[in-house]
Amino acid sequence: MSKFPDYYQLLSIPQTATPDEIRHAYKIQSLKTHPDRLVNATQAEKKAATERFQAVADAYYVLSDATRRREYDTIYVSRGAQGRTGEPQASANWFNTFASMFGGGVPNAGAGSSAGAPGTQPDADNVFADVFEELLRPEVQRHAPWWSWLGAICGAGLGFIIANIPGMMFGAYAGNRLGAIRDAKGKSVASVFAQLGGNQKAEILRALAAKVLGAAANSF
Template structure:
């Protein structure tokens, strides 16, 4: 058994009595602060440390946002002394490794693409799910690849068939097909992961401005 126990309440900077909504808001705050893609000029070591903490914050949200998982975690939490608890990210990795089947029968809130049989949650999917409402329009604004591809392809076909009038109709139809592909073909997490570093950083700044306030959005 691991010598240290992850203090998920400390990781999210919330009291043990926090409500589900307070946990959700705390996750939003801490995930934006720890997201590795905001560190555009970070060294590999800094990026690794940020990634580990971002994952631990996702672990904390996954466990505490679900009543059944939280109850099981709290039982273990209460059995550990204060000196055994830590907010160091590595303790979270050890926790999921040690208690690999602890959450296999958990209920789930439906808010995260959580793991099964106790595997650690995918931090990117947790982030995308929680920020779905805010992240999707930002991602689509930065990555309308299929819309533009559809417009070009449709326009080319229209031009072949009916010159300029066909070009306009074909481009419109192709663009709409592309938009459907954007919206339904890939998850927000998948599209976000394919963006360039500067695009990701810009999106994260926009999210921070909405969630943390303009002053807190100057991340770099």
């Protein structure tokens, strides 16, 4: 019998986690595992990160919806600790095997909005986009007329935390690009982010990870 994916383990949360705790855990794990952070990684490292990023998105898709979570928990308990695993590949296998498990369930407007037909594996990038908008909203969606300047300032500040002066330069440029494209086209933060270069994406993700992980550490 194939291993059952332990989504609680993948998100590093207890089975009793609240919806807010699940969402916060997803923010942390998605930023840790996002493949765009690995600019100079090998193909093998990139592939492993992509698989884990997808598995984390799967976990959030299932656990963030009350109906899907209830159906998942029924099998979770029946499998027992020995039948569960936190290995990412188990998630892909499970979605392929149990494609009809969530039959009758309609993907919600949040985590599952881009999952396709009920029971199919969610699109990890689109699952992340929803939370990414929330993460960057305080940085770029302020009441100011010039997004490019605001983005540069915010990016510089976040970049300085990561890598001092070099990080500040990268962060300022990336933040400026986010704001400039928003000024010109009025696009969402997530869609603008998708247009950035690899190094720019990596800097923004690292800065956000440091911010989220720092906030998580201070909450304990």
